[in-house]
Amino acid sequence: MGKAENVTGSPAAQHQLDLVPDALLAGRAADGDTAAFEALARRHGPLMRATARRLTGSQADADDVVQETLVQAWKQLDNLRDPAAVKGWLLRIVGSRSIDHLRRRRNHAGLDAVENQVEHDAKPQAADPEHSAVITSRVEALKAALAKLPEEQRRCWVLKEFNDQSYEEIALTLNISQASVRGRLARARITLARMMEEWR
Amino acid sequence: MTEHLEPGSIQSAGASPAVAEELLGVIQGVEGVSAVYPAQPLWQSIAGAAMAAVTGEILPLVSVTGDGDALAVKARIGVGTLRPAPSVAREVAGAVRTHLLPRDAAVEVYVVKVGP
């Protein structure tokens, strides 16, 4: 359908759903309106994908996570109490699906193989002189620094900085205490800030 | 979510994966077939798909079960707009049946997508 619209020249109507507010779309989606659900998916998909990318460390996994998230969201739309909060709700599902995804891969593939793949995917390998030449911007440097963080810290940081989740929400997603969230987030920031100062 | 999946129909008990692979080609060769989807529904194979991404293993799209003489084949297809979906479905079943001769087969075809 999405492709058809280009051919048939009625992108206007399709894209008009993009102007309908979240709350209305979520309500309609809960009623079984798939077009409304797809409009939500398109609207929040990029942030979901970007978040999953940083949480899982790989683009292929990120797309799997987005797809799983949308499957789960569709099945559980009835549980969404506040339709206006659908964005945060989707992102919380992205968070828990990302964690599950990694855990499941570990269980199946054996820790070493996955660790290697994830690291390979996520790290521009700043230590390697050939690669460090690639790090031309502070953003690239942050990517590298982030990839070096202990996983739990990185998760807390991504959920906070990318998704603006509260300590309570992060705690629920990661199944740890709020005190742990506060501590890990602080350690993540301290490490990152120090690495970034060094990079300068 | 209603799904029609017989428990334990997960690919080839006795039928070689090669047969499933052959049938995939046969089905794709039928005019009007725009896509062949995994016979096992996606949401049940999500974990499998993730694993396949890691191991590079490809899940067979067409399900073939049963022993050498009586095979049960299940395929889920998409059909384009140019030919009528019911005719395409019948041709797919016929092509599978013909390909498997002299073995007997029960062919189940789901058209899960029609159109562009």
Next chain:
Amino acid sequence: MNTPEDSLDCGHSLAELSTYLDTGEIADPAHLHSCPECQAGLASLRRLSQLGSELLTSDLADAGSGHDDWMQSILDNLRLELRPGRSIPLQAGNPKDTLWETEGSISALIRSVADALPGTAAGKCRLHGDVTTPGAGITVDVEIAVVYGHPLDERAEELRRELAQTLAFQTELNIETINITVRDVLEPPSAADQVPSPPTSPAPTTREDQP
């Protein structure tokens, strides 16, 4: 959690500042405002947070638009799976074969026909009647949204004709009635196009257009 290196000379810690950044809460606000070390630490954390926003912007650019192919292919997959609906039997050429169309594939087909008409977008779409029994009379209900300015009656009539034709071609259903309801009238795109979040609620103008 305070390792020596996280502690500032003033006795406070970067961890406290990190929490302050998120919650605005800290034990000694007066100190915070007057302590150069705390201010420097805070500035460093804020720079990091700013850089985090830049990373997010960069990652969002990498992720692409929700109208790109990656999302389309995810949505295509979802459509097949989420609402397969009932299985609609098709006549088989051989008695041992069983052939079906999923209800979801027909709903999607109907929506694609509606979306293909200029100025219309499909909403809900339902097949009423026993689609699992060959020959049973079926009623199709389709809701559409029409962009403001397009003639509602004409669009509905055009869609009804197109649907009748398409369904006769692509299914073996005995379609008795096609009901088209205009559910929304949508603002034309140009006006609000640039605004990321809509300034006005699009009026859910409900018009029961045709039976």
